[in-house]
Amino acid sequence: MEIDPRKLPDMPELMIAGPGELHEEDLEIMGRQVIAHYGDFWIKFHEQTIDQLARILGCKDLPYLIPGSGTACLDAAVGNLFEAGQRVVVAQTGFFGTRLNQIAHAHRLEVIEVDVEPGAPIDPTRIFEAAQKADGVLTVHVETATGVRHPIEEIAGAASDAGAVYVVDGIASVGGEHLRLDESGIDAVVTGTQKGLEAPPGYGILALGPGGRARLDARESRPAAFYLDLKVWDQYRDDWGDWHPHPVTMPSNLTLALGSSLGRILEAGLETWIDRRHQLATRCREGLAALGLEPIPQAGYESNLVVALWADDPAGIQKHLLEQGIMISGGLDPTMGKAIRVGLMGRTATDAMVDRVIAGVKEALSA
Numbered sequence: 001m002e003i004d005p006r007k008l009p010d011m012p013e014l015m016i017a018g019p020g021e022l023h024e025e026d027l028e029i030m031g032r033q034v035i036a037h038y039g040d041f042w043i044k045f046h047e048q049t050i051d052q053l054a055r056i057l058g059c060k061d062l063p064y065l066i067p068g069s070g071t072a073c074l075d076a077a078v079g080n081l082f083e084a085g086q087r088v089v090v091a092q093t094g095f096f097g098t099r100l101n102q103i104a105h106a107h108r109l110e111v112i113e114v115d116v117e118p119g120a121p122i123d124p125t126r127i128f129e130a131a132q133k134a135d136g137v138l139t140v141h142v143e144t145a146t147g148v149r150h151p152i153e154e155i156a157g158a159a160s161d162a163g164a165v166y167v168v169d170g171i172a173s174v175g176g177e178h179l180r181l182d183e184s185g186i187d188a189v190v191t192g193t194q195k196g197l198e199a200p201p202g203y204g205i206l207a208l209g210p211g212g213r214a215r216l217d218a219r220e221s222r223p224a225a226f227y228l229d230l231k232v233w234d235q236y237r238d239d240w241g242d243w244h245p246h247p248v249t250m251p252s253n254l255t256l257a258l259g260s261s262l263g264r265i266l267e268a269g270l271e272t273w274i275d276r277r278h279q280l281a282t283r284c285r286e287g288l289a290a291l292g293l294e295p296i297p298q299a300g301y302e303s304n305l306v307v308a309l310w311a312d313d314p315a316g317i318q319k320h321l322l323e324q325g326i327m328i329s330g331g332l333d334p335t336m337g338k339a340i341r342v343g344l345m346g347r348t349a350t351d352a353m354v355d356r357v358i359a360g361v362k363e364a365l366s367a
């Protein structure tokens with residue numbers, strides 16, 4: 001059967017581990033006519049968006065905003081901050097920890113793996129020991145497969161003591177968790193637009209701390225890339241700054257919706273915003289735990305945007321909720337087939353929606 005995008009069937013409301021649904025206002029902005037990705041209006045708007053991102057990330061160095069997904073910027077971070085043959089320590093936290101490992105291998109880096117039990121935080125002492133013989137450390141902030149928030153500030157201290165460059169995958173954390181890049185000593189943070197920043201999918205964001213910038217400037221050769229060579233982006237920012245400060249066509253509708261969403265977060269105040277997400281995650285986790293499901297993260301390491309609990313029959317729970325018009329996520333390695341995960345981002349991140357999920361799960365469990 002052919003799908004006619006002009007006549008879509010009703011879709012379930014998303015409470016998955018990303019992307020989140022757009023706020024109504026941003027949805028309208030997405031539907032506006034395409035605008036030029038250069039010229040006076042664009043320059044001003046692009047600059048404002050980058051500045052908003054820098055405020056949210058807590059960095060002075062202007063973040064890179066690159067069409068692609070979060071993973072495009074993970075590729076850029078690893079490819080630009082390390083050179084073939086160098087060694088990196090990668091924490092094996094789950095599906096997205098494994099992805100960091102795969103990206104490091106793709107860039108011909110040697111990988112030293114540090115194991116992490118599902119639900120447990122990364123042990124900074126083990127990172128410090130492993131990093132003695134390495135040039136870099138790669139970890140997630142929030143591992144989306146387990147809903148665990150890892151202690152990135154302690155890991156940054158360990159990496160720095162060992163003289164290693166620390167890159168954080170913040171795709172499931174930025175906007176929903178505390179992270180001040182420059183203060184933390186982290187060298188680079190990557191995120192995407194579609195999770196904690198509550199905008200449409202389609203951009204990767206890469207921000208460098210002072211150490212990351214120094215490392216980029218110190219490297220001997222340029223990476224074997226054009227699109228993801230950060231020096232190409234720097235060059236356009238410098239040489240074409242008053243007209244077209246990036247090497248490629250930018251998705252203007254997406255940028256407008258992103259700017260609107262970032263404005264909403266900053267208007268509320270980042271701390272207030274994060275606090276609300278924390279309260280919502282607590283409501284969700286406690287409500288589901290009261291039904292007998294066990295949260296995956298150790299107490300104190302639960303993330304704000306993805307609530308993950310062990311479940312005997314995740315597929316049955318997901319099916320029941322779908323019948324009520326709500327889509328949640330199942331597990332992902334190492335929780336595949338063994339967990340449910342509820343995403344709290346975007347339009348549906350409300351008490352009312354969380355209560356509907358809890359009620360639906362309760363029915364599914366007693367069916």
Ligand SMILES: *Cc1c(COP(=O)(O)O)cnc(C)c1O
Pocket residue numbers: 018069070071072096140142143144169170171172192
């Ligand atoms: C979603 C996610 C990714 C993948 O991001 P894309 O935008 O799909 O490339 C990577 N890491 C983490 C921690 C994620 O949650």
